[in-house]
Amino acid sequence: MNEEFNPYAAPQSETLTAPSTDDSSLPLAGRWRRVGASFIDSLIIMPVVMPLQFYFGTFQREMERQAAGGSMFNFNPENILWSAFGFVFIVAINWVFLLKGQTIGKKAVKIRIDSISGGACDRSTIILKRMLPMQIICLIPGINFIFIIVDCLMIFRLDKRTLHDLIAGTRVVDLRSQITA
DSSP states (O other): OOOOOOTTSOOOOOOOOOOOOOGGGSOBOOHHHHHHHHHHHHHHHHHHHHHHHHHTTHHHHHHHHHHTTOOTTSOOHHHHHHHHHHHHHHHHHHHHHHTTTOOHHHHHTTEEEEETTSSBOOHHHIIIIIIHHHHHHTTSTTHHHHHHHHHHHGGGSTTOOOHHHHHHTEEEEEOTTOOOO
């Protein structure tokens, strides 16, 4: 078509297209939804790990160590074993959910871990770049408490990305606005 510019012509619009499948426009998940998801995930792991720690005498040994003057900030090799067990357990029970960038808690509150460029984050990135560094850093005495506090407080940034989001190159999005066909 040979169209000439006409300043007096009625405005024209683009033709309608199918809705975009790009998830980069999803809104960021709210802070309380993220806390709720974390709480649900904790409620799932605690009833398994804590009774096992009690059964194997972990609590008793820790109380005796502290009663003898040991500091809770000292490195304890037993913590590595329990941390590894907890990590494997959390990954195992969320294995299927991690395919879609979620944990059980995140699925329950309808949020998802996305890559910073959009779309659900792949399982290996979540496990190796988001979960594993958190587990390792939380084993280092003294640094662990500072890291956890800084990580939690970073949720108040404008982009709502925590320290573990920055490490992994992820963001958490709200799926409630996502249109399902």
